[in-house]
Amino acid sequence: MKDEFFKLMEQHVSVRNFKEEPLEKDIKDQLLMAAYSGSSSNFLQATSIIEVTDPKIRNQLATIARAPHAQKSGAFFVFVADMYRLAKVLEQKGNAVKPITSMESLMVSIVDTTISAENMALAAEAIGLGICYIGGIRNDLTKVSTLLDLPKYTVPLFGLTIGIPKSKNDPKPRMPLKNHVFNNRYNTNLSRNLAGYDETMRDYYAHRNSNSITSDWTTKTSDFLTNSQRPDIAPFLRHQGFEI
Numbered sequence: 559m560k561d562e563f564f565k566l567m568e569q570h571v572s573v574r575n576f577k578e579e580p581l582e583k584d585i586k587d588q589l590l591m592a593a594y595s596g597s598s599s600n601f602l603q604a605t606s607i608i609e610v611t612d613p614k615i616r617n618q619l620a621t622i623a624r625a626p627h628a629q630k631s632g633a634f635f636v637f638v639a640d641m642y643r644l645a646k647v648l649e650q651k652g653n654a655v656k657p658i659t660s661m662e663s664l665m666v667s668i669v670d671t672t673i674s675a676e677n678m679a680l681a682a683e684a685i686g687l688g689i690c691y692i693g694g695i696r697n698d699l700t701k702v703s704t705l706l707d708l709p710k711y712t713v714p715l716f717g718l719t720i721g722i723p724k725s726k727n728d729p730k731p732r733m734p735l736k737n738h739v740f741n742n743r744y745n746t747n748l749s750r751n752l753a754g755y756d757e758t759m760r761d762y763y764a765h766r767n768s769n770s771i772t773s774d775w776t777t778k779t780s781d782f783l784t785n786s787q788r789p790d791i792a793p794f795l796r797h798q799g800f801e802i
């Protein structure tokens with residue numbers, strides 16, 4: 559049981575090719591229960607999940623995310639960092655809302671929401687389903703918020719597609735522990751010495767079962783990070799009421 563659990567985690571891979579079969583309600587209910595059973599900072603439960611079943615909305619989200627597979631999986635959930643409910647609690651108790659507009663509140667809600675999503679993802683993988691996060695919805699947060707009727711103090715962080723895999727990629731080798739797990743103090747030498755990992759990834763990219771390329775992790779990552787991503791996130795967060 560223990561071995562199987564760790565094996566399951568090691569074999570994680572994002573699935574982008576799903577059978578077009580909706581998930582049954584009891585399965586979705588179990589996945590939602592898994593999502594809501596995670597830890598929560600100060601038990602604020604600062605997260606909401608929107609299951610998108612309307613094909614029109616789903617298509618629009620998939621288009622925004624440039625992720626066609628988001629249209630086809632058995633279910634599609636959007637995970638929302640949510641301080642709105644807590645703002646209403648404060649108001650109802652006659653208190654000022656201002657404290658929940660802080661960066662700390664935003665972080666709390668992002669962490670809570672991410673924990674619940676990964677709980678759901680792991681639960682789905684444990685019952686043989688495939689998952690893929692869809693951060694691409696942040697390509698146009700304003701449009702996503704309009705589509706989903708999101709109130710102030712909320713941020714749609716990512717979608718999660720879940721379904722029956724039609725095909726799977728090979729699992730991607732992770733960075734060796736020595737590069738990112740340290741003893742007592744951060745070790746800058748180990749952190750930045752990625753030559754060994756580059757070799758592993760060069761081999762993986764060249765031989766993987768789809769989309770083989772000639773590159774390594776630091777080259778690919780550096781190319782990606784050269785352009786700063788999604789500059790309209792900060793203005794959006796301000797618009798949602800957070801003090802950034």
Ligand SMILES: Cc1cc2nc3c(=O)[nH]c(=O)nc-3n(C[C@H](O)[C@H](O)[C@H](O)COP(=O)(O)O)c2cc1C
Nearest residue numbers: 570571572574623625690691692693694695716730
């Ligand atoms: C928050 C988050 C957002 C992501 N967004 C997307 C996305 O929009 N589209 C996509 O195809 N994959 C997306 N992914 C999947 C990553 O590309 C994937 O996890 C990473 O390449 C590692 O591959 P693996 O999950 O197969 O191990 C996302 C992953 C995370 C954690």
